[in-house]
Amino acid sequence: MATENIIKIKNVTFTYPDTKQPAIDNISFNIKRGTWTAIIGHNGSGKSTIIRLINGLLVPDNPEEASIEVDGFELNNDSVWDIRNKVGIVFQNPDNQFVGATVADDVAFGLENRGVPREEMLKIVPEAINAVGMADYTNSEPSSLSGGQKQRVAIAGIIAIKPKIIILDEATSMLDPEGRNKILQIVHQMKKEYGLTVISITHDIDEASLADQVIVMNDGKLIDQGSSSEIFSQTTLLKKLGLDVPFFEQVKDMLLERNINIPKTVNSEKELINFLCQLNSNK
Amino acid sequence: MSKILIGRYVPGNSLVYKMDPRGKLLATIFFILIIFLANNPLTYAIVTVFSFIAVAATGLRAKVFWDGVRPLVWLIFFTSLLQLFFTVGGKVYWQWAIFAVTSYGIENAIYIFIRFTVIILISTVMTVTTMPLEIADAMEWLLTPLKLIKVPVDKIALVMSIALRFVPTLFDETVKIMNAQRSRGADFNNGGLITRAKAITPLLVPLFINSLETAVDLSTAMESRGYRDDNGRTRYRVLQWSKFDLLDLGYFAILIALLVIFRTH
Numbered sequence: 001m002a003t004e005n006i007i008k009i010k011n012v013t014f015t016y017p018d019t020k021q022p023a024i025d026n027i028s029f030n031i032k033r034g035t036w037t038a039i040i041g042h043n044g045s046g047k048s049t050i051i052r053l054i055n056g057l058l059v060p061d062n063p064e065e066a067s068i069e070v071d072g073f074e075l076n077n078d079s080v081w082d083i084r085n086k087v088g089i090v091f092q093n094p095d096n097q098f099v100g101a102t103v104a105d106d107v108a109f110g111l112e113n114r115g116v117p118r119e120e121m122l123k124i125v126p127e128a129i130n131a132v133g134m135a136d137y138t139n140s141e142p143s144s145l146s147g148g149q150k151q152r153v154a155i156a157g158i159i160a161i162k163p164k165i166i167i168l169d170e171a172t173s174m175l176d177p178e179g180r181n182k183i184l185q186i187v188h189q190m191k192k193e194y195g196l197t198v199i200s201i202t203h204d205i206d207e208a209s210l211a212d213q214v215i216v217m218n219d220g221k222l223i224d225q226g227s228s229s230e231i232f233s234q235t236t237l238l239k240k241l242g243l244d245v246p247f248f249e250q251v252k253d254m255l256l257e258r259n260i261n262i263p264k265t266v267n268s269e270k271e272l273i274n275f276l277c278q279l280n281s282n283k
Numbered sequence: 284m285s286k287i288l289i290g291r292y293v294p295g296n297s298l299v300y301k302m303d304p305r306g307k308l309l310a311t312i313f314f315i316l317i318i319f320l321a322n323n324p325l326t327y328a329i330v331t332v333f334s335f336i337a338v339a340a341t342g343l344r345a346k347v348f349w350d351g352v353r354p355l356v357w358l359i360f361f362t363s364l365l366q367l368f369f370t371v372g373g374k375v376y377w378q379w380a381i382f383a384v385t386s387y388g389i390e391n392a393i394y395i396f397i398r399f400t401v402i403i404l405i406s407t408v409m410t411v412t413t414m415p416l417e418i419a420d421a422m423e424w425l426l427t428p429l430k431l432i433k434v435p436v437d438k439i440a441l442v443m444s445i446a447l448r449f450v451p452t453l454f455d456e457t458v459k460i461m462n463a464q465r466s467r468g469a470d471f472n473n474g475g476l477i478t479r480a481k482a483i484t485p486l487l488v489p490l491f492i493n494s495l496e497t498a499v500d501l502s503t504a505m506e507s508r509g510y511r512d513d514n515g516r517t518r519y520r521v522l523q524w525s526k527f528d529l530l531d532l533g534y535f536a537i538l539i540a541l542l543v544i545f546r547t548h
Binding site for chain 2: 099110114157
């Protein structure tokens with residue numbers, strides 16, 4: 001029974017203990033199955049809180065009105081473990097999510113928690129390690145790995161439990177550009193191979209501009225939701241919220257200010273380059 | 284410093300490495316107990332020979348073992364000297380005030396010396412050929428009977444393995460904080476004991492806060508990866524007995540037999 005919206009969030013409000021301002025203020029949104037969604041917003045806008053609500057690490061203030069549905073399961077005390085089987089999260093700090101003593105042990109951690117028999121683990125673990133290209137490091141200790149490699153192991157640990165959704169909670173923010181690109185490339189590949197839905201919480205505007213859908217958050221409120229070209233063309237709104245604007249949008253803005261007419265259909269760096277190259281030849 | 288903390292494992296490939304950590308741990312514990320069976324020159328000679336064969340079986344350089352004995356050399360000598368001068372009985376060779384060198388004294392001093400040295404050698408054989416994680420696994424196995432009295436052995440084992448896994452991480456963290464403070468003029472290497480102890484305090488505070496944050500992050504990650512209190516977890520890493528362990532335990536069984544036969548009754 002495949003519902004079209006894999007995640008449905010309705011009227012969710014959440015306040016951290018000892019704070020007055022809700023971290024999440026009456027938010028509702030849906031995420032389509034098989035899409036890549038980016039959630040952007042400045043620090044403290046509630047991005048990370050919303051994903052902790054999705055897998056039941058946090059509980060909404062208003063359980064009566066609020067509803068969180070993941071892959072057809074309504075989140076409650078009984079379903080929380082089923083939902084955690086469907087959602088894998090890669091967190092920000094590569095070191096603080098590496099539980100096992102070696103790469104193989106860490107990938108097996110999620111399987112051990114679920115009581116998967118050892119014979120099956122012996123098959124699944126190497127497959128998952130292979131999928132992220134870490135086969136040469138199967139018995140390495142975390143201290144001998146780079147941040148990017150640790151994040152790849154974290155992805156392998158998630159792939160091993162065969163989830164439906166993978167969430168990147170600023171997973172690339174502590175990595176160098178090379179490590180970041182590698183992680184994004186692997187997640188893209190996993191998404192295609194396993195038909196995953198990806199949610200990426202990010203500060204990296206270039207990462208966000210690759211998404212099918214972008215959600216903008218500010219002070220616990222959902223400000224806007226739409227395709228990445230729809231969102232990123234609203235440069236004034238993004239700047240007002242203290243967010244970066246992709247480089248080509250900045251260029252486009254400045255050209256528009258100088259009365260160069262750029263059609264609305266130009267929505268990517270490539271299109272802009274093409275347009276500019278043809279601009280004078282058309283005259 | 285990290286070397287001291289996480290044990291002195293030396294990678295290798297000899298016979299002793301193939302033995303199960305549980306067997307090695309048991310053998311080491313038994314060895315420390317049965318050494319008290321030795322009570323005459325012949326039995327002490329047997330113990331010594333057995334220990335040196337075990338050391339040779341590791342295939343490691345003698346320096347590895349010398350490094351194990353070295354920190355305790357003074358303790359061994361001091362204890363032996365006490366035995367030498369204060370044991371009474373037997374033939375008296377030399378006497379001054381309360382000090383006396385007697386035949387019993389010489390004998391006891393040699394015995395204590397051998398006992399100390401072989402215990403250190405045998406435990407070094409275990410620690411250099413077994414990874415800390417394996418030792419933790421072996422200890423978990425030894426503790427298994429405590430499950431009957433509701434001791435959460437699985438949880439203790441998980442705590443041990445996470446602790447071992449985070450030693451290098453915290454060590455890196457310490458170096459980072461030290462460098463950050465050095466670059467702002469802190470001095471960790473000069474001054475008396477008290478000055479140095481004071482210089483450590485501003486190091487400990489951020490380290491402590493960092494490790495608390497790490498713990499919070501780690502528990503969030505563990506929970507979202509499906510860890511829950513209930514039992515029913517399976518194990519990926521398991522220890523397996525092999526024919527090498529028969530050799531290991533058989534070797535020490537023979538030692539016990541020889542000691543029982545040849546000791547003075």
